[in-house]
Amino acid sequence: MTSIVRDQWYVAAYGREVGRELFSRTICGESILFWRTEAGRVTAMSDRCVHRRFPLSESPSHLAGDTVVCGYHGFTYGADGVCVAVPGQTRVPRTARLTSYPVVEQDSFVWVFIGDPAAAETTRIPRAPWLDQEGWTTVSGMEPLAARASLLVDNLMDLSHETYLHGGYIGTPEVAQTPITTEVDEEAGIVSVSRHMADAECPPFYSRSTGLQGRISRWQDIEFTPPCLYTLHSRIAPVASVPHEDGSDPDAFHVEVVYAITPETEHSTHDFWAVARDFALDDEDVSAFLAENNRTVVLQDVVALDKLEQVIATEPDGYQELSINIDTGGLAARRMIARLADAGAGAGAAAPAAAR
Ligand code: FES
Ligand SMILES: [Fe+2]
Known part of the structure; x- marks a missing residue:
């Protein structure tokens, strides 16, 4: 029986912690990768490559524009977590996508929704x-x-x-x-x-x-x-x-x-x-x-x-x-x-x- 409340917004970071460096933090048991797009929007997605689970926050993984490239074999993901390129073939498997998390920047915090993303819109984010x-x-x-x-x-x-x-x-x-x-x-x-x-x-x-x-x-x-x-x-x-x-x-x-x-x-x-x-x-x-x-x-x-x-x-x-x-x-x-x-x-x- 878990004591962690799901289907809630949680503070994952201060906005100042997330930039054009790959940043990882475990929230409610989930390893989440955060980075900012070139336009400055915060993204939140699983920090585990779908291929062999290499952490996308680990060097030599890196950002290339608004994509993140896995440092092990090069699977490449967009800001929505969808895989856009894999090595050695042109066809990208349809299921190749990272879990992405609803994310909101408010009151200097980066808030992330843990649970069923469908519930995010109707769940309040408390204010400070x-x-x-x-x-x-x-x-x-x-x-x-x-x-x-x-x-x-x-x-x-x-x-x-x-x-x-x-x-x-x-x-x-x-x-x-x-x-x-x-x-x-x-x-x-x-x-x-x-x-x-x-x-x-x-x-x-x-x-x-x-x-x-x-x-x-x-x-x-x-x-x-x-x-x-x-x-x-x-x-x-x-x-x-x-x-x-x-x-x-x-x-x-x-x-x-x-x-x-x-x-x-x-x-x-x-x-x-x-x-x-x-x-x-x-x-x-x-x-x-x-x-x-x-x-x-x-x-x-x-x-x-x-x-x-x-x-x-x-x-x-x-x-x-x-x-x-x-x-x-x-x-x-x-x-x-x-x-x-x-x-x-x-x-x-x-x-x-x-x-x-
Ligand atoms: S583990 Fe990421 S590309 Fe292989
Ligand atoms: Fe105290």
Whole structure:
């Protein structure tokens, strides 16, 4: 039984990672080749030559205009994955085509559809507009995680761990002390978790980036769109400052922390992280600080979750846990993901050939 939800859009890369070099990444257990056409369009197709399975991302495979030439015997494929030339004969076998994947570039990400391509059009791609929008400056990266995606979902849905795992970076005592409220919007497919701290210590992550000194009002409003996209709307302001009635919020600093949680395999995950801010837009020192600091925080999670994966991999299915109030959001996310997995599995069973 797979834990990977199919028939969904996943973040495969940042747009900046894909160019006129052959680029390969395993997404949900599928090795996918990405490259840009001469016109700049991103393509996504299987990274296995149909002839003898040589990886098309491996040298001496190469791009020739808008075709990719296999480095073993020269099978040549167009941007749609269809084979256009083979060696030693003029007739190209009708079945010589690579699985090609629906692909969309949006919000600085390359999104790829994993599952039955016929379902791609009707399946929503969640948004993270700040990452590619006027008025925001973003730093971002991706860390490989040797742990199943569900562990990262648990981790991000419960930020009380910041106090313990990320003390001295983003954690302060108030995070773990302050209760959360959780909401599930079944129709929109979103789990929300909020924690509003009215009078809290300002952690270095925010004091150094905003310049705020002393106690702060700190809001954490999470929106998770299972299975892939997590956003944390973070509001940092002087104590007692609240947004104006017209929606403006001039005394506050806003940070959008975005994670895309993409399974690489059943037991490993691509941990894409991005931090967008609406202040100090041109300040490169702030960018460098936030990039370095957030990466450190992500790596603290990676170390913990890699360890956790090793532990639970040795335990029987249905191992014991003990959940408390802080886990409400994580449990809601698990339920929504389980339902999506059932739906994806059902659709896959109905049309198994289409996905291959
Ligand atoms: S394996 Fe690609 S041409 Fe033979
Ligand atoms: Fe964390």
